[in-house]
Amino acid sequence: MKTVKIYGPGCKRCEATETMVRDAATKLGVAVEVEKVTDAKSIAMAGVMSTPGVAVDGKLVHAGGLPDVTKLEQWLIA
Amino acid sequence: MTTETHDTRPLREASDKLWYAGIFGAAILGWLAYGQLIPFSEWITALFPVARSSHTGEAIAFFAYDVPKVLLLLTSIVFVTGVLRSWFSPEKTRAILAGKREILGYPLAAMLGVLTPFCSCSSVPLFIGFVSAGVPLGVTFSFLIAGPMVGPVGLGLLYGLVGWKIATIYLVFGFSIATIAGYTMGKMGLERYLQDWVRELNAGPVGDLPEEKLTFVDRLKVGVEQVREIVGKVWIWVLVGIGIGALIHGYVPEAMMLKIMGGEAWWSVPAAVVVGVPMYTNAAGVIPIVEALLGKGAALGTTLAFMMSVIALSLPEMIILKQVLTLRLIAIFIAVVSAGILATGFLFNFLL
Numbered sequence: 001m002k003t004v005k006i007y008g009p010g011c012k013r014c015e016a017t018e019t020m021v022r023d024a025a026t027k028l029g030v031a032v033e034v035e036k037v038t039d040a041k042s043i044a045m046a047g048v049m050s051t052p053g054v055a056v057d058g059k060l061v062h063a064g065g066l067p068d069v070t071k072l073e074q075w076l077i078a
Numbered sequence: 079m080t081t082e083t084h085d086t087r088p089l090r091e092a093s094d095k096l097w098y099a100g101i102f103g104a105a106i107l108g109w110l111a112y113g114q115l116i117p118f119s120e121w122i123t124a125l126f127p128v129a130r131s132s133h134t135g136e137a138i139a140f141f142a143y144d145v146p147k148v149l150l151l152l153t154s155i156v157f158v159t160g161v162l163r164s165w166f167s168p169e170k171t172r173a174i175l176a177g178k179r180e181i182l183g184y185p186l187a188a189m190l191g192v193l194t195p196f197c198s199c200s201s202v203p204l205f206i207g208f209v210s211a212g213v214p215l216g217v218t219f220s221f222l223i224a225g226p227m228v229g230p231v232g233l234g235l236l237y238g239l240v241g242w243k244i245a246t247i248y249l250v251f252g253f254s255i256a257t258i259a260g261y262t263m264g265k266m267g268l269e270r271y272l273q274d275w276v277r278e279l280n281a282g283p284v285g286d287l288p289e290e291k292l293t294f295v296d297r298l299k300v301g302v303e304q305v306r307e308i309v310g311k312v313w314i315w316v317l318v319g320i321g322i323g324a325l326i327h328g329y330v331p332e333a334m335m336l337k338i339m340g341g342e343a344w345w346s347v348p349a350a351v352v353v354g355v356p357m358y359t360n361a362a363g364v365i366p367i368v369e370a371l372l373g374k375g376a377a378l379g380t381t382l383a384f385m386m387s388v389i390a391l392s393l394p395e396m397i398i399l400k401q402v403l404t405l406r407l408i409a410i411f412i413a414v415v416s417a418g419i420l421a422t423g424f425l426f427n428f429l430l
Contacts, residue, residue: 011199040401041275044206049168051200064167064195065303 001031002076007043007053008036013066014052021054024072032076094295101298108150119143137328144320144366148235152316152362153305155234160304163195164297168204175213175221184264187217188256191224198226198394202401209272210279216264223415224256227390231308232361239369247426248382255386255418262414271407312362319363323370332375339376341430346380347423351416354387364388378430383423391415 004021008014025032037043050064056075122142128134171194175187196204208218237245339346364385371381396408
């Protein structure tokens with residue numbers, strides 16, 4: 001089980017990122033728990049400055065713009 | 079046995095070539111289309127059963143000429159900017175600006191504000207990220223003001239629609255306002271007017287993201303992605319802006335414009351700011367209006383003041399910033415930036 005956190009104030013791209021994460025997880029057969037972090041304070045505390053940011057199992061892997069699908073899959077397998 | 083796993087390079091090279099060819103082809107097409115704007119708009123206008131020289135005819139011609147022109151310009155500016163900005167990120171900018179108290183920090187921040195990709199929806203995490211990592215408050219403000227104020231979209235459209243002289247004036251003054259306003263606020267020692275929780279926040283863990291390696295084609299893709307996202311979002315504002323511009327161009331009598339927005343009416347500068355701040359649009363939407371205003375004889379200073387306040391001071395942005403700044407600090411921010419805009423407006427009305 002992987003915990004994926006998506007940091008973003010709820011913009012369109014943050015939702016798109018969530019969909020991408022879920023799709024990739026389904027494709028790879030990895031169980032994920034997706035949590036959306038929308039509160040500005042928590043986003044900033046996580047060290048994210050450009051949204052959407054993505055953290056997998058507590059480790060920040062991406063910030064700013066939609067993640068690359070290939071990279072996203074690598075993060076989920078790792 | 080399995081030989082097909084390995085070399086994907088030829089495939090990638092082929093797709094890279096396709097990308098270069100596609101971008102090149104699009105650029106040529108765009109350039110050819112740009113040369114046909116006048117015949118195209120005259121042809122469209124002739125389709126309507128109105129005299130070309132009537133008010134309605136003038137308005138239609140303005141609209142039919144400006145819509146394709148602005149969309150072509152907008153697409154190319156957003157593309158080029160997207161590619162250029164792929165070399166910059168808020169994280170790198172923050173590392174450059176952290177601890178820069180000396181005077182050079184302010185113009186540097188203003189410059190990086192123009193080059194760093196960020197959307198107003200993430201200005202709060204960005205603000206906190208900067209301040210908590212030791213970027214001085216004033217320097218952070220210079221960054222935040224310059225971003226929208228002297229954005230490439232506004233400058234590029236001004237250049238294409240109004241000419242290089244006014245675009246240059248706008249660049250110089252917008253940049254100066256961002257620098258000086260940030261410097262002034264830095265000197266005022268405003269840290270105590272941040273929201274409490276921001277002041278208590280100690281340097282958040284600086285995101286130690288591995289830097290993503292991008293090939294040049296990746297950067298071209300970033301540009302195309304930006305075009306899809308930004309042009310897809312602002313085209314409606316562009317149409318509304320050009321519509322208003324067309325109405326002004328076709329129907330507003332010059333004498334009336336001179337009276338309201340002419341250089342003689344000193345109060346027109348503050349009035350332009352008061353009208354401009356609550357107006358919510360973006361650079362792409364406001365510049366066709368600026369084009370029509372200037373065409374009708376509105377004074378340059380008044381028009382600059384209007385444009386700057388629409389673009390640089392927007393209420394929705396203030397509401398977002400309310401999460402980190404107290405009302406008092408927001409009021410100071412608006413006052414300092416407005417003072418810069420007013421000074422620019424008065425200066426140009428006085429000089430010209």
